[in-house]
Amino acid sequence: MSTATVQHRAFIVLLILVTLAFFALLAPFFGAVLWAGIFAIIFMPLQNRIQAKMPHSPTLASLCTLAICIVVAIIPLTAITLSLVHEGTSLYQRIQSGELDFGAYLDRLREAAPRVEALLGRIGVDFAEVREGLKSVATTSSKALARNAVNIGQLSVSFLIGFAIMLYVLFFLLRDGNRLARQIRDAIPLSEAHKQRLFRKFGEVVRATIKGNVLVALIQGALGGLIFWILGIQGALLWGALMAILSLLPAVGAALIWLPVAVYFLLTGSIWQGVVLVIFGVGPIGLADNLLRPRLVGQQTQLPDYLILVTTLGGLALMGISGFVIGPLIAALFIAVWDLSLNEFSDRRPPAPETAPAAADERSDGQAAG
Structure with missing residues (x-):
């Protein structure tokens, strides 16, 4: 094995190890980086339009696009998320206090349409089990929302760090996204x-x-x-x-x-x-x-x-x-x-021989003559 081959293989191994280590470092903030990339893809056409109007100020253009992204998408999504978990918390509290009982809705349905219970019984479904299962699912789901509401409501350090990283990465993806895409494309060995x-x-x-x-x-x-x-x-x-x-x-x-x-x-x-x-x-x-x-x-x-x-x-x-x-x-x-x-593979597939149909025609002509 030549020295050049050994060096090439050693470099490939080093490249793989460094890449895996890099992604391992990003793993705790995978969600922040992912959503930064998603917002960058969505708002990249807007970034290109703003950049065309101020070609000598890519940083300012990216800041303008980032501000629009925050106002149009990030703030509304954050507000909806906070409202959603707050509503989930209220739902959980009402279920725990007995003010809201999903089983009562099933009881009302059974009283209004007795045939529903009979139909469920014919297919082997116990109405009482359905009632308890629905109540359990509602309690578990609302409890999970309530737990998340506490985490988000307290604005935990990890949440703030992840949000800041998302905005930071989004800014650089908007500013340098086209250049990074070209570099990634050039690095792919195809x-x-x-x-x-x-x-x-x-x-x-x-x-x-x-x-x-x-x-x-x-x-x-x-x-x-x-x-x-x-x-x-x-x-x-x-x-x-x-x-x-x-x-x-x-x-x-x-x-x-x-x-x-x-x-x-x-x-x-x-x-x-x-x-x-x-x-x-x-x-x-x-x-x-x-x-x-x-x-x-x-x-x-x-x-x-x-x-x-x-x-x-x-x-x-x-x-x-x-x-x-x-x-x-x-x-x-x-x-x-x-x-x-x-x-x-279809481009490399060898073409079918052209003599086979001619040979078959010659055999059929000979058999007809015979």
Whole structure:
């Protein structure tokens, strides 16, 4: 083995070790860096426009974009999060005091529609178990929200550090994002054609995930929370947040929240509330996905629904709330790399021999003559 080969392999090992150590240092603030990258991708077109108007002041342009990002996105999201956990705390306190009992809603449903209990019994479902399970889930969920509310309300040191790091990293990603992207692209040991195809495919799916899935989910959640508030349903903000989360799962959707509530209204005599909720759910909430997603993204850039579902659930299980974004992004990279691999192998596949059809024709002609 030559000295040059040994040095090359030693350098590769050193590069891998240093890279792993670097990502290990970033691991405690993975969420802050991830969301800084997400906001940078969303607001990069605005940054490019502002930068074009002040080409000699990239720092000032980035500060302007960062200020717009804080006002338009970060402050509203922070306010909604604080309101959400405060509402969860109130919900937990009302459940603990007995003021709010989800089991009572089931009892009222059983009184209004006795056939529901009989139908559940036929399929092997015990109504009492459903009642206790619903109460347990409500208590556990509200308790988790209450615990997070205490952490966020006290503005813990880790929360403040993570928030500051996100803003700090976001500023430099906005200012130097294009240059960093070019450096990363130049560092990837692939041909220029492969890099162009890989980055184009990955960029399309990144925009589809952020602009399409996340934005449409936020719109559906906002519409759901609005109609719940209009109908006087308690915890409208909390239910809207749940609908937004479920909207990220194509096989589930926001209907898992509003449809049971509409059925409950219809069965318990609140006819007009049930009808309004069904019309609003099928109309604005249901059509938001079909009307907005093609305009925001385009059908050709979307991941299959089943892949979004599986990767979103997997990302949620591994990474918490950030998994809603990082899961589909990993799937996008997976598809981009394999698409590149398939094209590579198809280009190298030897062409089929052209003499085989001619030989077959000659054999068939000889058999016919014989």
